[in-house]
Amino acid sequence: MTRRRSPHGAASQCFAVTVEPVVLTVRGGRLEALLARRQGAPFASAWALPGDAVGLDEDLDDAARRVSTAAAGLPVAHLEQLGTYGRPDRDPRGRVVSVAYLALLPVGADPAAPAAARGGELVAVESLVQGSSPVAFDHRRILRDAAERARSKLEYTTLAAALLPEEFTIGDLRRVYESVWGVSLHHSNFARKVRSVPGFVTPTGRRTPTSGAPELFRKGPAAIMMPPLMRP
């Protein structure tokens, strides 16, 4: 078996490494991503993810948290590594290896104001993935992978609560599922399922002052759902 070449020996190569967080949220009943229009070449005026170079003494996860927080203007509610994209030709300026992250932002905390000041905008994921908008580099692929990861993780984890403010109703949670999956779910069967999963939601005892006075819940301690809540 070939021994590993020393990473700093004569055979060592030099790569630029960036993190590319895909900050997703739900707005207007759709899944949206936080992007910015590129100012200069290459891909001028195309949509791009808010990436940045990783610091020489910075952990990848820390870099992703730094960049996603800066882009959104507030801390994200969930952050996980998505995958690494390193095709030699993916950036015409040179060899860049990008570690993509999936980040989720609560719906209430609209990043519009702080992010807009930095040039960031929320864009419907569907329009980007379908190819109806120009997207820089391989970011269309990254967006597609991020959306698919988010969609499938709603099935078997309690991640949907990360897309909601601290307190929410079962109906809010159902609308998150409906928005991310692009389907409509049976309200009563959905509520039965959610309340039957131990630790998915915990009741606060209080109610919203709206019609029907739905009960308010918090995210519970459970991280996974077993059996899962399947897409129709």
Place this chain on the structure above:
Amino acid sequence: MTRRRSPHGAASQCFAVTVEPVVLTVRGGRLEALLARRQGAPFASAWALPGDAVGLDEDLDDAARRVSTAAAGLPVAHLEQLGTYGRPDRDPRGRVVSVAYLALLPVGADPAAPAAARGGELVAVESLVQGSSPVAFDHRRILRDAAERARSKLEYTTLAAALLPEEFTIGDLRRVYESVWGVSLHHSNFARKVRSVPGFVTPTGRRTPTSGAPELFRKGPAAIMMPPLMRP
């Protein structure tokens, strides 16, 4: 939103990038991984994954295929990206970002001979993950993540066939599941489930010349299993 610094501008940093394939196979009713003992410092004589630096014009997937093929002495039956490990202190020699891959090797194709010539050995994953053997760098963590990925992917994909030669019996397939999961499964219910999933296995019409003359199958076209085959 902060613009991305040019990867080759003044703010650009320099990283070593490696691929670290975790080559898994089943032997002796256990899940085993292909490792080599380190020759020099750091972590001399500890077990390490067969990693190597990515070439400057090489795709990450290509590098992983090259390294896993070289380590095993034959092409792997499955290769997928597992995750990227980039803690600043993970290699005392400098900043190394490693893209880990999960690779699967058929049981019949024992890499013993070709790999042993290169210093590679198959080691039981359980003994490595539990901490009873010394493991270099953060490779124990990578091995744990790889084993968990393999175990969970057996549930909802048809990946188990990648751990078998081209033709196999339902019993062979069941023994793969039992070895990877470390459980025992009901033979007849298992066979019923496998044959009910469209495209999991396709019959060849031939039988093995052994007691009972079990029918031989090939891997079918389906990649996912729906509903999944759950761990007990």
Place this chain on the structure above:
DNA sequence: ACAAAAGTGTTGGACTTACACCCATGC
């Protein structure tokens, strides 16, 4: 009263589990 939001009850179907039993082959 009416609309909106959520809880309850019930049915049938899909799937799983466990167990018992039968079939084919090689020795």
Place this chain on the structure above:
DNA sequence: GCATGGGTGTAAGTCCAACACTTTTGT
């Protein structure tokens, strides 16, 4: 025969999709 490897039948249980219906509250 009989051990080995596999296939079939069936009953109990779980879970879920679909539907109708009730309750609570704000306007």
